[in-house]
Amino acid sequence: MTRVFKIVTVFLAAQFMALAALAQDGYSIKPGDVVRVEVLEDSSLNRESLVLPDGRITVPLAGTVMVGGRTVDQVRSDVTSRLSSNFASDPTVTVSLIQLGEAPKSTGTYSSDIEVYFMGEINTPGMASVEKGTTLLQAIAIAGGFSRFAATKRVQLRRTDSSGVQKVYAFNYEDVLAGRTSIGGTVLAKGDVIVVPARKLFE
Structure with missing residues (x-):
């Protein structure tokens, strides 16, 4: 049981590191991905959002935000700017990539x-x-x-x-x-x- 737990832990850690690496390498967020937005000053705004086919998510107080085709840093900057009027000073916003969406459908002759x-x-x-x-x-x-x-x-x-x-x-x-x-x-x-x-x- 312990061995299985270790294997699962290593797998999850590897997946997290892969997602982090994608973000650091300038990965462009795509529809179907799941991103998490966190605001240090107001945890009620924290949430995970599925990126819709039009590339948008909705963030409380910030409204509809275009994230498709942008990096997590670009989204963080945009959300921070949109939320700034609701705080005495610029809020501390964190945007992270939680899950990658499905790969595009293959154009080959075989499909499952x-x-x-x-x-x-x-x-x-x-x-x-x-x-x-x-x-x-x-x-x-x-x-x-x-x-x-x-x-x-x-x-x-x-x-x-x-x-x-x-x-x-x-x-x-x-x-x-x-x-x-x-x-x-x-x-x-x-x-x-x-x-x-x-x-x-x-x-």
Whole structure:
């Protein structure tokens, strides 16, 4: 058991070091990556965000921030500037790369499917095998859309990272249709779970 623990620890440490190296080498953040923003002066602003297909994330008090195609240092500088008016002096902001997104879909003749899961008020719940590169919105269509009892304002994309920690990304499906968010274009990863809660009585 101890040996297994050591192996897992070494693996996780190696992954963290690889991410840190990418950041130091000027890695450009891409859609599907997960970044963490921390503000020393106000921990309530700390959060991890999935970079949406349009390259943006949302940071409290700073609004929508373009991070795609930029380094963590560039994002940190931008967020610091946006938050500065809310503090007596420039806040201490840290931006880190937590998880890399899925690699781009291969253009070769061979492709493999991934397994994703649907739960709740979806017309075809359960496991579905979808082609790599399938987006969240396409997957909902593949599952036949929502049932008439679906709480479409509270749909969730649940993704487990390589360390076993699950992240929940909630969104309003009406915002997707209206173009107010681009999360519907998020490319699904193996094991993703799409959860559609039931509507409440007066919802």
